Amino acid sequence: MPDRPDYSALTRGQIALLDRINAGETGLPTLHQVVRLAQEALGGRGAGFAEYAPDHGRIIAATGACAPAIGRRVDRADSRLRGGRTLLIPLDSLNDEFAKHVEGGDVRRMLGARCEVGDAIVGSLHVYFGDGDGEPGPEHHAVLELLAAHVGRLYAARAGLPVHSSTRQDARDLWVAVTSHELRTPVTVIKGYADTLTNHWDSLGEDGRQEAVRIIGTRAGELARLVDRLLSAASADGEIGGSPAGPFDLPETLRGAVEELPADLRRRMLIGNLPAELPKAYGEKDSIATILTELTTNADKYSPPDSLIELCAGADEETLRFRVSDRGAGIKPEHVERAFERYWQAESGDRQHHPGAGLGLYLVRRLVERQHGWVSLRPREGGGTTAEVRLPRA
Structure with missing residues (x-):
């Protein structure tokens, strides 16, 4: 100096x-x-x-x-x-x-x-x-x-920087509006296909019945994830149920989490550097599937359907990290913190085919910070966005 x-x-x-x-x-x-x-x-x-x-x-x-x-x-x-x-x-x-x-x-x-x-x-x-x-x-x-x-x-x-203030009444009103809107769509689809199976079982044929069951299963999974998000957002202290913290193999857990992704999303995944010799992470192993699902779903929402979503992992002296990277339009620098706010959504993306409550990244930050880790977003060199999660070493 x-x-x-x-x-x-x-x-x-x-x-x-x-x-x-x-x-x-x-x-x-x-x-x-x-x-x-x-x-x-x-x-x-x-x-x-x-x-x-x-x-x-x-x-x-x-x-x-x-x-x-x-x-x-x-x-x-x-x-x-x-x-x-x-x-x-x-x-x-x-x-x-x-x-x-x-x-x-x-x-x-x-x-x-x-x-x-x-x-x-x-x-x-x-x-x-x-x-x-x-x-x-x-x-x-x-x-x-x-x-x-x-x-x-x-x-x-008061322009462009993260905002922390909101009234309780504003939050409550927004909670009611988001809950009613976001629950209605998957419930309507599930009920519609269930009624179709009940009333037209014979005329659908085997292929039709299989497709209806597949859609019901997909929408039920979306509904389960949405309920988790809404319950997390509604809790006063930010705590949601989870497995006890302990040492776990991060690359192995990530590979297992990829297998649980929807088939269309799984086909887009490029599993890059997940070295087997990494030290153990310390945290809630069961939360990794939820975190990865939210990050990859977000990448899917804001990137071209024919582009790859990359996953890699690494370590330094204090933490283990994994990154989810896409080749979409990229997040604006002024949005890298706002993206983690409850109910906030970027203006880009296909809302008709990818509706959302704006709770996915909010939930990710809550889950990661509960494990004494942190998560960040940044624009990716060459276009796109990289999400990085860091967890303590065991």
């Missing part, structure tokens, strides 16, 4: 940033630009921003060594940042899960600044330094405080 911040980079970066803000670009891509500028101007190994909901934080933008932690849920840092606007903390003094997942064993210190709108802390901006870096001085603190103020300005604009 230089003795002084890189003021040339800071000036250029602020001009570009202010140009975007003045043009009305106040969403997640602009926030990423602030985070990149913090790392560049202060000479850190990485930088990140944790957005604060009422009871927790989540890393929604990160660069450098911190990039793998995007999507990670963390504790709110209000108590650490309530004194001065900035604070330098040795990472070995923190009980901070985020600190465990920055890449590089020599990352040792975090300089953090709170980001405010009025009296409310909307998040915290952090830059990470290593053993070989010098001690951040007053000028480094001042620059980070300046950039944190820019983040506060983005949130004050």
Whole structure:
């Protein structure tokens, strides 16, 4: 780390940033630009921003060594940042899960600044330094405080960034509307084909009866998954039933989950790198089928029907991961966090053939975070979207 911040980079970066803000670009891509500028101007190994909901934080933008932690849920840092606007903390003094997942064993210190709108802390901006870096001085603190103020300005604009506030009545009304609409379609189809079998059994012939039974089975599976989603979304504490956590073989579990996918979806799957020698993951083995079904169904919904959906897995020192990648239109950077909100759906996709309640990714995040893991989305190089799930190592 230089003795002084890189003021040339800071000036250029602020001009570009202010140009975007003045043009009305106040969403997640602009926030990423602030985070990149913090790392560049202060000479850190990485930088990140944790957005604060009422009871927790989540890393929604990160660069450098911190990039793998995007999507990670963390504790709110209000108590650490309530004194001065900035604070330098040795990472070995923190009980901070985020600190465990920055890449590089020599990352040792975090300089953090709170980001405010009025009296409310909307998040915290952090830059990470290593053993070989010098001690951040007053000028480094001042620059980070300046950039944190820019983040506060983005949130004050209330456009394009994740939103955590909704009234209970709004949520209740939306719950009733979504439930009534989403349950009606599969129930109607199942009843219709059951009535057809009852009233026209002989005239249908063997092929007709087999097709009717197949459709009933498919729709019943969709209905079961939908009920799971709705029950999860309706629960006050976010907990839904699951198997006890323990060590399990992630590649083997993923292969088994693929076999449970609908036949049309299974034919689109490309099973890439699922190395047998990976260490054990720690979590709820039975949840992987649900998580994979939701991620692949989402990929199917927003990508051409003749394109492949790829699945691969890997590991690092702290986590195991698996990725589901498609070659669809790709998720917009400003939507990578909104996609996990309850009832939110992207504008693209064929709604007529792929209706949905906007609960699939919401359910995935709830399931993964319950296992002390995290899930993130990002645009895929060359087009499409990649969903990544990380779980603790056993």
